[in-house]
Amino acid sequence: MMNKIIHNKIKVIALLIVIAFTQIGIAQNTHKEEDYYRITKVPTPEGVKVEGGGVLSLPDGSIAVCTRRGDVWIIENPTMANGYPSKFIKFASGLHEPLGLAYKNGALYTAQRGELTKLVDTDGDRIADVYETVYAWPLSTHYHEYSFGPVLSPDNAFFVTANVAFGSEEWWRGESRVPWRGWTMKIYEDGKMEPWATGMRSPAGYGLIDDELFYTDNQGDWVGSGGLWHLPKGVFTAHPAGLKWSEHQDSPIQLTEEAFYSKIDKRQVKKKWTLRKT
Numbered sequence: 001m002m003n004k005i006i007h008n009k010i011k012v013i014a015l016l017i018v019i020a021f022t023q024i025g026i027a028q029n030t031h032k033e034e035d036y037y038r039i040t041k042v043p044t045p046e047g048v049k050v051e052g053g054g055v056l057s058l059p060d061g062s063i064a065v066c067t068r069r070g071d072v073w074i075i076e077n078p079t080m081a082n083g084y085p086s087k088f089i090k091f092a093s094g095l096h097e098p099l100g101l102a103y104k105n106g107a108l109y110t111a112q113r114g115e116l117t118k119l120v121d122t123d124g125d126r127i128a129d130v131y132e133t134v135y136a137w138p139l140s141t142h143y144h145e146y147s148f149g150p151v152l153s154p155d156n157a158f159f160v161t162a163n164v165a166f167g168s169e170e171w172w173r174g175e176s177r178v179p180w181r182g183w184t185m186k187i188y189e190d191g192k193m194e195p196w197a198t199g200m201r202s203p204a205g206y207g208l209i210d211d212e213l214f215y216t217d218n219q220g221d222w223v224g225s226g227g228l229w230h231l232p233k234g235v236f237t238a239h240p241a242g243l244k245w246s247e248h249q250d251s252p253i254q255l256t257e258e259a260f261y262s263k264i265d266k267r268q269v270k271k272k273w274t275l276r277k278t
Contacts, residue, residue, distance in 0.1 A: 040079050045088050048073075054110065056101040064091065066098040066110050072119065074126055092119050092128040099204075100149040102158065111149040111160045114139045116187050134158075135187045138178035140165055145181060148204050154211045158187045159196065161203035161215060164241045170268070174201055174221050174241045182242030184215070184231060195250050199229075199237030240264075 033039070044050055051068040058064055063075045072092040080086055091108070095117065098110040108119040108128070114137060120130035139145055142165035150158035164174035164182045176182045184203065186194040196213075201223045205216035213231040217223050222239040229237045234252035236243070240260050246253040 038079075042075060042078050042080070042086050048088060053097065053099040054101040056103060056108075058103060064101050064103070064108060066095070066101050068097055068099075070095040070097065072098065072101070072108065072110065072128070089126045091121070091126060092131070097146065099146055100151075100160075102150045102152045104152060104156065109134070109150050109158060111147045113145060113147050116150055116158060116160055134189065135185075135191050135193050137162065137180055137185070137193070140177035140181075142166065142177065144202075146202070146204070149206065150187070151206050151208060151213065153186065153213070154208070156189070157194075159206065159213055160185050160187060161200055161206055163202050163204075164200070164239065172221055173268075174239055176241040176244045179245050179248065180242070182239055183245070184213070186233075195245070195248070195252060196233055197231050197235045197237070198242030198246065198253055199235070199239050200242065201239040 049067075049069060050065060050073070052065045053068050054064075054066040056064045058074070061077075063078045064072060065075060066072045070093060071090055072095070074089040074091045076087040076089065077084055078086050095110065096112040096114065098112050098117075100111050102109045106120070110117050110119065116134040116136075118130070118132040118134050119128040120132070121127060122129045137147075144163050144165050146163045147160060148162075149160035151160075153159055161184050162181050165177050167173040167175055174182065180195055180198075182200050183198045184196040184200065186196045188194070200215070200217060201220055202218035203215045204218060207214055214228060215231055216226060216228050217238065219226050231237070234254075236253055236255050240257065243253070243255060243257040243260055245251060246256050
């Protein structure tokens with residue numbers, strides 16, 4: 001009986017050893033992130049707070065980064081090749097929360113809160129000498145009116161997306177207080193702006209797939225969860241705030257605010273509260 005118990009224990013130990021070695025082998029063969037992408041941590045200079053809102057690879061191998069604090073930095077040798085440190089150069093400053101970058105014909109373009117701006121270095125010293133407004137749009141001064149972009153379109157125009165504001169009384173309800181909040185705009189180099197689509201709440205992610213525009217939105221009112229939307233011209237996606245401007249002469253949207261709310265309850269019933277003496 002004792003021999004049988006010892007024999008069983010030996011079998012269990014042997015099985016555990018086999019399992020352990022199998023797990024080690026699986027772990028050794030498991031693919032890691034660094035097998036596909038090289039991760040390089042770029043040290044920032046002392047005193048520099050980046051808080052990046054947009055990152056762009058430049059043709060010469062440098063990286064451009066725009067920051068929430070209103071700067072655009074050029075990072076030379078970002079991979080620290082050949083053992084040399086990277087170098088941070090402040091290309092532009094004094095911008096209003098730029099959240100995106102594009103490169104075209106030697107110039108950088110960024111979407112500030114209220115305008116698409118062209119930044120040009122005219123003398124080759126890696127510092128912008130020209131800050132040119134390509135197109136400006138209204139602001140109501142609400143904190144949530146972030147603007148994102150630009151995305152360079154196949155015809156060399158620019159796509160920019162604009163956040164909604166939120167209500168004062170109903171703090172959670174998205175509002176388009178000024179044109180073209182909750183919209184995607186297509187902006188041309190000559191300053192022409194073409195309203196493209198609406199239904200956005202907080203369209204912070206965007207890009208082209210096979211020359212077609214797509215964007216991702218942030219969960220909140222009317223947007224039950226984050227999602228990826230295809231954005232051809234004239235489409236309405238989800239959030240109704242931007243429909244406030246659908247009857248504008250330049251709007252490609254046929255759906256009106258009135259028609260939308262005739263089919264879907266706005267859920268905006270005010271409750272009156274009274275105090276009772278006790």
